[in-house]
């Protein structure tokens with residue numbers, strides 16, 4: 161049904177048309193999820209800042225930013241590929257949309273693998289959720305819970321990209337759905353932009 | 367434009383028993399399920415409060431059968447000091463989360479929000495169904511803690527760290543009990559997040575033709591505003607609870623400081639912050655008290671308007687004030703922490719918005735009073751409970767002004783004064799909102815009227831009874847009676863014991879009066895006088911459904927079209943002194959605001 165169908169007809173004067181903001185329910189739900197999820201991440205990051213401030217001699221174990229820079233690059237690029245995919249879908253280029261969606265998923269997987277590799281290296285150095293060789297055990301608690309929460313989001317996003325991609329191919333989902341998923345993916349990217357300075361850069365060894 | 371998927375939303379009525387009554391996708395059934403859950407929860411919570419009250423009045427009195435609940439907690443049927451705290455925690459948690467949040471918001475909101483906006487259902491019925499069942503599981507997890515190990519947690523509904531985070535060494539229930547508590551609340555948050563998502567999309571996207579935002583009834587506005595609060599408040603409480611669980615099961619120390627000695631044992635934790643829990647909790651906690659009360663404000667306004675036969679003095683200011691409450695509620699949470707060792711500058715910074723938030727509350731109250739002034743109010747049980755709500759909200763709110771001053775709060779904090787404040791302004795007021803909603807909407811939900819005589823008896827006993835219970839609390843608090851004590855053995859508190867005994871008797875009587883309500887509810891459900899489609903001559907869309915109770919898709923084949931503001935009373939129309947929102951009739955309106 162089109163907007164025109166909704167507003168036409170013997171409608172008495174003074175009535176408003178259609179849905180208030182013309183945002184379809186699914187898309188609005190995604191925005192609402194993003195708002196709630198922002199609150200969740202904000203709570204975690206504020207909690208981290210709070211205990212970091214309250215703890216003398218907070219450990220700063222990171223020596224290089226190479227790995228995190230590569231990860232960041234991959235994630236930002238994947239936002240771009242997502243954008244291209246959605247744009248292709250909008251233009252009706254189904255094959256292109258599909259290709260870029262899967263490239264995005266692949267970038268997500270790469271990001272996750274690099275992340276897991278980093279985790280394993282830290283664990284090998286003796287860091288766990290509650291102790292580490294450099295100082296207060298809270299460092300590990302904060303690091304693993306915040307990056308873990310983010311990694312969960314990336315993993316969920318990758319699965320969603322693949323599922324939605326396949327269903328888009330089978331025409332069960334359309335360009336709108338791809339766009340909504342894109343919102344989520346950009347959000348995950350944006351959260352990372354807060355995680356990097358707060359969790360990595362602040363904890364670089366001088 | 368892209369397709370309006372929300373307008374085509376036909377799901378055929380379910381036929382199987384399971385789909386119809388258990389895993390139902392129908393918002394009306396889900397609303398009733400929420401109501402049923404709240405009813406069970408409120409009975410459990412009330413019995414717990416009786417047990418506590420008896421203990422507070424007559425500390426050594428053996429309550430028959432209490433040892434069956436916990437043989438360690440109540441040897442010889444007399445509860446231990448710890449078990450008192452455990453029961454208190456469960457009372458508060460059950461009441462705040464599973465009654466005051468579920469009934470006015472989730473139960474009535476689910477049933478009536480889609481109908482009041484003129485929709486067939488919510489946009490995400492599966493989420494809606496999950497929202498209820500997730501909440502149900504949360505309730506089971508919480509109740510399960512009665513039966514594991516040494517029972518439920520004793521930390522109070524606020525679960526202050528470090529006690530809540532150190533584990534079993536903290537006392538009975540502080541191990542497994544806290545884990546179950548935190549798990550239950552985290553699960554509960556998921557349920558309410560799903561619900562909020564549906565409520566907001568319903569309000570913004572599912573309104574029928576002609577239903578502009580300003581044409582929403584005040585109850586719909588209240589549910590909408592509440593769901594906006596819920597969306598962010600529960601999203602913060604959830605990670606807080608998960609961090610608390612990690613402190614228990616994963617050995618982290620988010621909330622436990624270094625070098626903490628409990629029961630002569632040095633704790634293995636280091637580095638965490640106890641204040642952090644309070645920040646996270648109250649960032650949720652203060653909005654939560656408004657989540658509990660704002661739906662009541664909406665319901666009560668709706669009921670009052672119908673019975674006054676005229677709209678509120680200002681519909682818009684009412685809506686703006688409820689919105690202001692929602693926004694401000696995030697900025698005042700620190701007033702719960704004046705005495706927690708926060709920087710005094712922060713205390714000042716939180717005191718200011720706390721005094722500001724009294725402005726919208728006061729405006730709302732003044733609108734109620736101003737509108738009631740000179741109104742020919744129809745007296746029925748629903749309108750009586752609405753008046754009771756207003757009365758309780760004023761009486762309980764006044765004490766808030768005192769508590770908002772850090773210098774006064776230093777003395778009153780953690781005394782019965784605070785207990786009196788929040789029981790009146792939140793507990794009883796919200797309960798009266800639930801009652802008003804029940805007596806008002808019962809005919810629509812079940813197609814039968816409730817018994818008015820029993821209803822009025824129920825009202826007067828509840829109204830007088832709750833004042834007898836909670837007014838003296840203020841006096842006790844000013845006399846220095848601290849809260850969360852299980853017995854008053856300290857010398858200066860002993861003269862207060864007769865007051866406690868009076869309160870206990872009042873609580874037992876008032877509680878017993880609630881069985882009149884329960885009887886009325888069940889009896890009317892099956893044998894009540896059949897109700898017409900619009901027994902109160904009301905205007906909003908829930909009274910324009912083709913049948914009563916409404917059919918599966920609410921409005922039959924055709925969604926209604928809305929032509930008027932929500933509260934066209936005091937007009938001259940073909941139906942009488944009111945004009946329904948869905949009636950195309952044009953009359954001269956005295957109060958056309960929108």
Ligand code: HEM
Nearest residue numbers: 655659701702724763766767769770779780784788791792
């Ligand atoms: C008139 C506006 C209000 C003001 C200025 C106000 C102020 C306060 C303050 C300062 C406290 C902290 C007292 C202390 O712990 O020492 C408090 C506690 C509380 N208030 Fe209010 N309040 C107001 C309205 C409300 C409303 C409308 C509700 C609920 C619907 C509410 C529910 C509570 C609860 C539940 C607590 C106690 C929490 C606890 O410690 O367990 N208040 N209030």
Ligand SMILES: [Cu+2]
Nearest residue numbers: 652699701702
């Ligand atoms: Cu508060």
